[in-house]
Amino acid sequence: MRLEDLLPSPEPVRFVAADGTGTASHGACPRPADDRLVEGYRRMVLGRRFDTQATALTRQGRLAVYPSSRGQEACQIGAVLALRDDDWLFPTYRDSVALVARGLDPAEVLTLLRGDWHCGYDPVATRVAPQCTPLATQTIHAVGLAEALRRNGTDGVVLALIGDGGTSEGDFHEALNFAAVRRAPVVFLIQNNGYAISVPLARQSAAPALAYKGIGYGIGSEQVDGNDLVAVLAVLDAAVAHARSGHGPYLVEAHTYRMEAHTNADDATRYRDDDEVTRWAAADPLARLRTYLSDRGLIDDEAVRTAEAGAEAFAARVRTALNADVPADPRTLFDHVYAEPTAQLEEQRAQLVAELDAREA
Amino acid sequence: MRLEDLLPSPEPVRFVAADGTGTASHGACPRPADDRLVEGYRRMVLGRRFDTQATALTRQGRLAVYPSSRGQEACQIGAVLALRDDDWLFPTYRDSVALVARGLDPAEVLTLLRGDWHCGYDPVATRVAPQCTPLATQTIHAVGLAEALRRNGTDGVVLALIGDGGTSEGDFHEALNFAAVRRAPVVFLIQNNGYAISVPLARQSAAPALAYKGIGYGIGSEQVDGNDLVAVLAVLDAAVAHARSGHGPYLVEAHTYRMEAHTNADDATRYRDDDEVTRWAAADPLARLRTYLSDRGLIDDEAVRTAEAGAEAFAARVRTALNADVPADPRTLFDHVYAEPTAQLEEQRAQLVAELDAREA
Amino acid sequence: MSTATGPGELSLAQALNAALRDAMGDDDRVLVFGEDVGALGGVFRITDGLTAKFGEERCFDTPLAEAGIVGLAVGLAMGGLRPVVEMQFDAFAYPAFEQIASHVAKLRNRTRGALPMPMVIRVPFAGGIGGVEHHCDSSEAYYAHTPGLKVVTPATVEDAYWLLRDAIADPDPVVFLEPKRLYWSRERVDLTTRSAGPMGRAAVRRAGTDATLAAYGPTVPLALQAAEAAAADGISLEVVDLRTIVPFDDETLMRSVRRTGRCVVVQEAQGFAGVAAEIAARVQERCFHSLAAPVLRVTGFDIPYPPPKLEHAHLPTVDRILDAVDRLQFDDEPDLRHTGMAA
Amino acid sequence: MSTATGPGELSLAQALNAALRDAMGDDDRVLVFGEDVGALGGVFRITDGLTAKFGEERCFDTPLAEAGIVGLAVGLAMGGLRPVVEMQFDAFAYPAFEQIASHVAKLRNRTRGALPMPMVIRVPFAGGIGGVEHHCDSSEAYYAHTPGLKVVTPATVEDAYWLLRDAIADPDPVVFLEPKRLYWSRERVDLTTRSAGPMGRAAVRRAGTDATLAAYGPTVPLALQAAEAAAADGISLEVVDLRTIVPFDDETLMRSVRRTGRCVVVQEAQGFAGVAAEIAARVQERCFHSLAAPVLRVTGFDIPYPPPKLEHAHLPTVDRILDAVDRLQFDDEPDLRHTGMAA
């Protein structure tokens, strides 16, 4: 790759301005087809409704905790739309919206946050790695999986999600480097939402933008307005195509904002102004896309209502599923530590079973 | 810093060509003063002689192991000349030549490799951190120490050495990032000698050059011909001045070559051609500097002879020191694990003492 | 340990906060840093108000990188400062493991005392708070097995304050394990005096004659409850709170076991090769002929920490401790129910 | 174990190399990677010739980053491959500790079996080779304390071959600890058959009646020498080679100790909270009334691994084992000389 291709555009790629009007700054990427944008709109509506629903469920005690991605829907849905079914996604704890938008069962997605089990869906069947808690560690797994896809003779691609804070971890550096040296078909998408819990980007990095990290590994990079689905999808399309065609990894930084606190348990007033939140509300990705699409006659009021009704129905499904009590059986704690429980684990399970039996008797 | 200042020169900065003639490509750095170059020559002669001597001592069984830096003297001496006495140096296992050039007692430097103790010199008195074995870990210590200097109200600077292989470790990434965010007065000097043991640079990184890593952290960077002392010193002078004046860290990549095997125990024929070594021999940093200085009348045959005689005398001192048997007392093993040995360690020492006493009786 | 609230009372979290504040006030060299310790005051609010009081130079947020945080502390300690760093949760200290094991623990030894490493690595410790995976690990054994580190864990509000003060004043690196589920436990305390000994000494929290319960950190209140319950049945249990895992206070524990002749070690971590194993091994080495029964262990199972809804099944309970006491028996039957250990 | 050389003999290093070669030949999914494992064949030459034979796709050098190496292996295992990675020395596996503890050990459990982690992490293990600092750590306890990992260490040439084959074929992640100082020990072996049991079983290497020596990896030959020396004095020692630390073979060890009534555990690592502590704790839990004396430990001291010239003082010796056997005494005197453990 030429030196110029390794550096991102000086300004984030943008197709749609905050007020929904088209802009001139597109980078080199073509605009995604209309039907994909309309589908993106539908999934963003659904994703936002899911997010609100999940937050509500924490208040009702049905979820232990929920990290909202309100405001980041363009990134989450863009990531999903850029992938084929046989591609893999490596999400973090914040990316539940991406998972339901990819079609995963919301109850399975929320198994982790409900506290039933660590991962509720089948990563192999869904081609979605477990939502990762230890920051940045998933990015190197993504490289390994991408290499496995190549070795298995497919042209599958892996998309790894990471936050701005996560980029500070050593594992992210190692992942970028391994990906570049091994030319793995992997796209790294940084959702730079301005904060790592309470820590603002300025304390996280002094780089002109996080996308400038690519050149240090020989990885092509781009930065994009992360609240503009059209731009996110356009840039990710190019990145995924790059990886799929054997040209190795690609790094994308999406500039976005976390509208809610870090999780429902966090108190964001301790570290940021309401003003800042209000300013970002004006850049809302969903309103922006709606205006853009309706201005172009791609959606009408009817389509908006249909999308919202679909989202409501989905939210009802989520409520029903989460309000059902799923029994969690302690006897299963020993089942999957190893392929076969060791003699020690068998005995520990027997002890627990005896204890439970005694309690029930 | 402006974006342009964060990227290195497209070609390594060079003042002196391989054949000793001056070149046009100087980057923006002024040429160091003549007397410093002459002093640099003297120390390079000494350093090389020390290096040969140490390798010889491994053959005589006086050293357990020695990682030669033959061919890297311009980097090692450049690093030392760029620093004031009250600045700190953070070396690796390969940087013994830098240490003796800084004036450390060679026997104390070789304590590690002789197997007497882990570090033989006093890091505080010498302002040289212990030669670091776990790769890249020292770079973040360097950042902390640099911050301590600033907090202590001095304008001291820290220079951290690292190899090309070491740059792949996560700790290097974290060190660069912490240094940039905290604007620590630290200079990172990558001695890119082409190999990490047997692994060539192409398998270590796909970056256009390692110096391109700086921009991803907002750190100014430069690359330099690491076999040209004039250039190394010029670039490091600028980097150190940058750090000293409160502008934060700086990253320098020096392109050089390790003429010997990784250590005396390594077999370099397994992974590289003699041809390659021969080619690099023509770029020898010492011969190059001698030609350059004598062409300019800065040294004459007499000066060369004096430098070499000084180096011989030094080598004799090293031999004498290393041929003396230093008794290593196992009773001291418990002395510095904690400030005061714990009750358990006291008892373990008592047991060992009883055992030794019994054996001696 | 009282859990009532009222005036003059302090939570364990508040005591830790007070210890940091007082240590920073007394010694300019003390610096507090880590993830979210500044404006937010830490996810558990242990550093609350420190930046406001002492400024950003003394208490600050770092980039999100634990090896970097500990490595920065190493460099600062080399430069004469006294860093107190926070790891956000047990499992998030693992990225710093190399820095801790290869440098923090060894630099003093490496340099024959020239580079001491006075620093405190604070780790919110163990479970019982319904945290999702990676938020409830018990990692004390990793540190306790690493020579050069001291390992301390408070179980009372008073100890939270004083042991942390001791740790910060200590010339050696201390891994300071804060039992998460005790953060909100409250006691009426007077922090101007201390009742337990300094760091390095265990404390007999309750005197007894029939058997000794050895516990530390989160299992101390549990052991006390078990002793209370046993007393109702006429069994007199002595409870030893180890307080400091390294260096280990053999004297206090062995004196107790030699008297009671029986011992149960209670630890929340998975059992295999944990600190309870060390304690059991030491006790039988030193008190063998005083022992009327094997030293038993009540520990977590040898499984990854369970999800929130199942942690209750994993964690040591009062019942399991009492069962173990009941089984301090006199034959070789491997009757080790509920101990997380069996064969 | 014979140390003579001659035709038909193999070194332990060569047996490991053969195991890798045969495993790669039998199963295309087996990949070998790490630092310097390609052209160089590894710093100990364990991977010698593999790239030449199987090509760069099957055996390759990676960038120099251990977390990356293990993390890459995690992703490859998710994709159905069977990675065998090399950590260059014990202490250089520490940067990968988070990947190992938080992912390798837990991904199968996290996903209820959907993402098994069949991989082998090979670690040149322990000291006795005059290596400078960081090259001789004993790190088995860190892994053994982490549920989800299996931990294996061979002590014979035959076991080197077969245990590594077993580890590669195993559906679970195995930390495979290769005793560095045994790399060059040689035996006349026929690798087409195996005399010891599969991974997971201990082996009685020498039968005896007076006491049991429990050892693993580098201390097995030492225990055998001690038994040989004791026999000359009329003391009959049984030597149990654990072979697999996790899962632990209680049956073989307990059967032995119940018969001999005495036990010494020999481990090279620092003693505190090490694997020997677990073994001592287990033995007294399970064989208490068969024991005529406390289970003693002979271990390294609780210090960082010493420099080359002093390692001899730190490492367990035949004399220390014999001293411990002599002290399998009958009172509570803490007579634990030379065990690295005392109070």
Ligand SMILES: Cc1ncc(C[n+]2csc(CCOP(=O)(O)OP(=O)(O)O)c2C)c(N)n1
């Ligand atoms: C290795 C590690 N260290 C610390 C944490 C605790 N933690 C959870 S989320 C978080 C902030 C992450 O910020 P960012 O990467 O920007 O992602 P965001 O939450 O903004 O999506 C922290 C510090 C963790 N999960 N893993």
Ligand SMILES: Cc1ncc(C[n+]2csc(CCOP(=O)(O)OP(=O)(O)O)c2C)c(N)n1
């Ligand atoms: C964390 C860590 N991993 C592995 C090693 C083993 N090792 C020692 S030197 C070396 C190669 C280092 O290469 P480079 O950084 O280029 O430095 P050079 O030896 O060329 O000076 C390796 C892999 C180590 N010392 N530390």
Ligand SMILES: [Mg+2]
């Ligand atoms: Mg963020």
Ligand SMILES: [Mg+2]
């Ligand atoms: Mg190199």
